[in-house]
Amino acid sequence: MRRLAALGLAATLTLAACGGNDPETAAQQKKTELSLYNDKGAWSKFFEDMGTLSKQQISLGVKPVGYTDSAQYQAFIKASFRTDVKPDLFTWQTGGMLQEIVKQKQVAETTALWQEAIAAGDLPKDLAPYYTVDGKQYCVPLNVAYWGMFYNKKVFDQHGVKPPTTWAELEQAAATLKKAGVTPFYHTSVLFSFVWFEQIMAGMDPDLYDRLSTGKAKYTDPGVVAVMEKWKSLIDAGYFINAGDKTDPADVLKNEKTAMVSFGTFFNTSMTQRKMEPGKDYGFFVIPNVNADLPKTSVIFESGPLCSLTKSADPAASLNYLKWWTSTSAQEKWASSRGDVSANPKVTVADKALDTITKDAGSGKYRLVNRYFEATPPPILTAALDGFGKFVTEPGSYKEVLETIQKAADEYWSTNQ
Known part of the structure; x- marks a missing residue:
């Protein structure tokens, strides 16, 4: 049904293109309000608030057009490349999806913007590689999230557990909680089934993690097998809740069903x-x-x-908005409205712990590792999510799971080197 909807939408856009304005005339228009197409329909109010602020500061407003179906959204954006119905701004994903549309010469380059923002301290240098294709930068960060561990302070205090600074301390904390009848960790068999895989591998061998995401390593390699065995040892120790539990992880943590939840900021x-x-x-x-x-x-x-097209109605206005978006004043509003961190290291976050990781990440203290969901090509990701979902319910299947994922990887990399 999603495919049919996407095809229908593409057809509608094609018809619209036939009766649309002349592209050269459209390109000469000076816009005072930009359309911002996005796949984050629940964030419409946040985008509207940003539009109000940008109107005040740079005389450019924003009209958000939100989608909740990602497949339909992606179909619209790709169809817009061939029609006159084009977004001024649009959200996308890093990794292979960004490379794909850059290779089609559809995305406006932002190299100069990145250089200026890094020099001004408005963007961390460590983020640039994830927006770089063939040595040039494209788009700017709509948002950034750093993954770590949220924990219930009441549970920690009650059992004398402190936030660990080493992996050994983390395992000791888990053992202490388990002995006291508290389940230490949250995990799930759906969608976010990859979280512990990426975390353990990044903490064991981040170079292997990077090679795996580019097809230079195999899921059956000894280092990857060691990751699964470490993960299995935690499951075997009884440190995780039932992976099939459908309770929202925030409720799981609040209700003390588990002591810790690994998630993004x-x-x-x-x-x-x-x-x-x-x-x-x-x-x-x-x-x-x-x-x-x-x-x-x-x-x-x-x-x-957050991207703009090379052939948008007013490319200069779109790039001007992207430049403003990275500024401290814009990012302070963006972060505070959502209670989240910002890609701009200058922005102070109300939550001290989140503010600290933002500053530390921006200063180069950590090795930033691209989330598995973005780092892994979609066909391989699909097989991996299914495989990890099976593994968390059947830990003994890890070798079979890795072999299945590698089959998908072999097929993909054979034609996508």
Whole structure:
């Protein structure tokens, strides 16, 4: 049904193109309001608030057009490349999806913008590689999230557990909680089934993680097998809740069903929405490396791009908005409205723990590791999510799971080197 909807939408856009305005005339128009197409329909109010501020500061407003179906959204954006119905701004994904549309010469280059923002301290240099294709930058960060561990402070205090600074301390904390009848960790068999895989691998061998995402390593390699065996040992120890539990992870943590939940900093919003006070009811810490000899602690991060097209109605206005978006004044509003962190290291976050990781990540303290969901090509990701979902319910199947994922990887990389 999604495919049919997408095809129908593409056909509608094609018809619209036949009766649209002349492209050269459209390109000469000077816009005072930009359309911002996005796949984050629930964020419409946040985008509207940003549009109000941008209207005041740079005389450019924003009209958000939100989608909740990602397949339909992607179909619209790709169809817009061939029609006159084009977004001024649009959200996308890093990794292979960004490379795909850049190769089609559809996305406006932002290299100069990145250079200026990095020099001004408005964007961290470590983020640039994830927006770089063939040595040039495209788009700017719509948002950024750093992954770590949220924990229930009441549970920790009650059992004398402190936020760990080493992996050994993390396992000791889990053992202490388990002995006291508290389940230490949350995990799931759907969608986010990859979280512990990426975290353990990034903390054991981040170079292997990078090679795996580019087809230069195999899922059946000894290093990957070792990751699964470490993960299995935690499951076998009884440190995780039932992977099939459908309870929202924020409720799991609030109701003390588990002591810790690994999630991105955006999870903070879910906690505050449940009247949980940061620093009092819950805390956040960076997950230590499994391999203590690594020079930097690996921190999983994700960043979603905000882009403009090379052939938008007013390219100069679109790029001007992207430049403003990275500024401190814009990012302070963006972060505070959502209760989240910002890609701009200058922005102060109300939550002290989240503010600290933002500053540290921006200063180069951590090795930033692209989230598995973005780092892995979609066909391989599909097989991996299914495989990890099976593994968390059948830990003994890990070798079979890795072989199945590798089959998908072999097929993909054979034609996509």
